[in-house]
Amino acid sequence: MKEALLNEYRLTLPARSENESVARAAVCTMAALLDPTVGELADIRCAVSEAVTNAIVHGYRQQKNGTVYITVKLYTGSVLQVEVADRGCGIADVEEAMQPLFTTDAGGERSGMGFCVMQAFMDSVKVTSAPGKGTSVLMRKRLRGEDERRKA
Amino acid sequence: MFESAYPEIVMDNGRMTVKLRGEIDHHTARPMREEIDRAVRRIRPVSVTLDLAEVTFMDSSGLGLILGRLDLAEQMGIPLSLRHVGERVARILRMGGLCKAHRIQIESEGKEASGQ
Numbered sequence: 001m002k003e004a005l006l007n008e009y010r011l012t013l014p015a016r017s018e019n020e021s022v023a024r025a026a027v028c029t030m031a032a033l034l035d036p037t038v039g040e041l042a043d044i045r046c047a048v049s050e051a052v053t054n055a056i057v058h059g060y061r062q063q064k065n066g067t068v069y070i071t072v073k074l075y076t077g078s079v080l081q082v083e084v085a086d087r088g089c090g091i092a093d094v095e096e097a098m099q100p101l102f103t104t105d106a107g108g109e110r111s112g113m114g115f116c117v118m119q120a121f122m123d124s125v126k127v128t129s130a131p132g133k134g135t136s137v138l139m140r141k142r143l144r145g146e147d148e149r150r151k152a
Numbered sequence: 153m154f155e156s157a158y159p160e161i162v163m164d165n166g167r168m169t170v171k172l173r174g175e176i177d178h179h180t181a182r183p184m185r186e187e188i189d190r191a192v193r194r195i196r197p198v199s200v201t202l203d204l205a206e207v208t209f210m211d212s213s214g215l216g217l218i219l220g221r222l223d224l225a226e227q228m229g230i231p232l233s234l235r236h237v238g239e240r241v242a243r244i245l246r247m248g249g250l251c252k253a254h255r256i257q258i259e260s261e262g263k264e265a266s267g268q
Contacts, residue, residue, distance in 0.1 A: 049177055049209075050212060057178060113212040114211075117244065120243075
């Protein structure tokens with residue numbers, strides 16, 4: 001059965017670190033409409049935090065006044081899709097960037113585990129990037145909250 | 153919201169306990185790191201415990217914060233441990249290979265103690 005789109009939200013945020021908490025709270029509010037469990041919501045919160053932080057710290061590391069573009073889509077069958085995009089510097093080698101512990105933020109706050117956290121907490125993570133143009137991180141997760149509760 | 157980013161540092165017989173509070177992300181990790189490093193360098197405690205009981209959220213920046221403090225403590229020859237590690241934080245720590253490498257001692261890893 002093909003998934004039907006139930007809701008779509010677009011959120012643009014100035015690429016400033018204090019907006020990391022705003023972004024994850026907003027996406028969780030939207031995702032809550034799919035009736036997730038507390039654990040699923042925590043997974044989404046963490047994955048979104050990683051993607052938005054990457055856009056701010058890496059995508060826009062050489063430019064001020066960048067914008068982070070977030071698109072959240074809710075589908076039938078309790079499927080959540082979150083896209084976090086920037087129009088920053090892009091990633092030359094996406095495969096390398098997704099390796100555990102890989103970071104270009106030497107001496108900073110990051111651990112090089114951002115993509116690993118996204119992959120661990122979401123069902124799928126697709127990264128599209130072009131140097132000089134920007135990066136898009138597309139994440140999907142099927143929420144099983146309802147099934148889990150019915151079983152209990 | 154911003155004042156909660158600053159950890160509470162308690163000394164007891166030369167042992168330092170750092171109570172981290174609120175959400176640990178890339179934005180809040182920097183003031184936490186600066187505060188902890190300043191205190192550790194100035195006081196030179198016999199041990200450091202990071203208490204995570206009041207941490208309500210942590211992403212991989214929190215892992216970076218903990219790994220970085222571990223590096224500093226090791227450089228200074230000070231043992232570092234974690235207290236009140238909730239299930240969610242433990243999951244992220246495991247991703248970083250922290251527990252596997254036995255580089256760190258985790259005290260009271262219990263659900264009841266976590267703020268997650």
